Amino acid sequence: KGVAIEHHTVLHLLANSQPLYGFGPQDVWTVFHSYAFDFSVWELWGALTTGARAVIVPHDTARNPEAMWHLLTQEKVTLLSQTPSMFRELVGQAAETSQSDLPDLRWIVFGGEALEPKHVQPWFDRYPAAHTQLINMYGITETTVHVTHQVITTDHLAQGGRLPAGRPLPGYQVRLLDPHGNPVPTGVPGEIYVAGNGLA
Secondary structure, three states, X not given: OOOOOOHHHHHHHHHHHHHHHOOOOOOEEEEOOOOOOOHHHHHHHHHHHOOOEEEEOOHHHHOOHHHHHHHHHHOOOOEEEEOHHHHHXXXXXXXXXXXXXXXXXXXXXXXXXOOOHHHHHHHHHHOOOOOOEEEEEEOOHHXXXXXXXXXXXXXXXXXXXXXXXXXXXXXXXXXXXXXXXXXXXXXXXXXXXXXXXXXX
16 A cells, blocks of 8 residues: 655654654664565655664665674664564574574664564563563554553563553544544543644
8 A cells, every 4th residue: 555644753753752762873673674664654654764873784685684683793783673574583593503692682662563572571481581672552653653652561561361452652642532533431442543733
């Protein structure tokens, strides 16, 4: 599908995410995803607008978990964006081949799919001392990639059930509404409505 969005919504996303994480020129981002996937907007422009270095991941490397782990190590990547299923495969291969942790990796940002405990449990099992933050970011193309954020910890896994999508990024509002447009009580399913300064 194609979605028409305005440049200011991309800038809004990046401007409101940067203070949360402190992205800067010292960082190294992977551009892992195809430009046909909205995740690439976050990866490429996130790096360029903060003065960071962008590492374009070759197609063959992206499909080879062992080669990908080597790239993350060699390039001293600090921010990796992944779909949960690709990440699970990456960490599974690293565990099988006894790869050491990634000391430079500060953030792993998830998107594109629902994040479940099975996707991140192997990371916490294999690398319990890693300082890397695992961040669940929810959004859809129409809202320009990401809308919410949540740092995932072992406490979330211990609670069982689904992993939280988190709170809205600064400058965004997320509401759960019923079919009549009224807010639903806590624990009651509803439709997600997104609003904010950067959205049409």
